[in-house]
Amino acid sequence: MAEENVIIITGGASGIGKETAFLMAGQGTKLVIADINDSLAKDVAEQINQKGGTAVPFKVDVANKEQVAAMVEFAVEQFGTLTGIFNNAGIGLQAPLLKMDPSKYDKVIQVDQYGVYFGIYYAAKKMVELGVKKGVIVNTASLYAYISGVTYFNYNAAKAAVVAMTRSGALELAKHNIRVVGIAPGYVDTPILDALDKSGKDYVARKNHMRGRLIKPEAVAKVVRFLFSDDADAINGSTIPVEDGGLGFK
16 A cells, blocks of 8 residues: 655745645645644644645744654544655845844744754654655755855855754654755745835846746745656755746846
8 A cells, every 4th residue: 555645844834945835735645734823723633634634733943943843743642644845934034244133143044953953863763663665855955056146144054054964864764755955046025025126126126136036935845746756766866956947146
């Protein structure tokens, strides 16, 4: 009998996480919609359930290891197993390096780096304990893991760590039948860019994307869905650029 798919999506209440949840639910995956905004998480889960899918919300601060551990236990309590996690939650707090207060650096590292580490660690331990036949961990990095950018010092550091953790995690977890892969999007039209008004978003798109437009979260979600599928079984340890035809400073 085929193994039932149960996946946790952190940052699942908006943006890439939300769109991924809708796509995964549409193919029968049972989901935990995990987010620090529990109201939005409940809304997304309700929408999925109304459409015939199966999803439950869970409030989590991914920077808190106890909460991440509890999130994993909750998934198993709800559905009896866990076959994957999408470590997608993240934040961006920009400032020039010499004006970046250490607390602002630390906050981004805690969420964007430690949050992914905790997700890998607790989900992998549980999948090994359960003896899953095919586990998959997908991590959200960024093209800023590979390139420099003014005011992105903390974000670059965290996302570069995600790429490294993806490679190292894949190597160590391969013997447990768990693949670890990542995505590295360019600028995506999600709430993390809401600090910019429309003209600001248009400027970022024209300046940085070859096709002069921001990536839509549903386009990234389709890549994530593929990485969770058996069709991506040959991909392990890699972080896939998702960049709307190429990101380049024009």
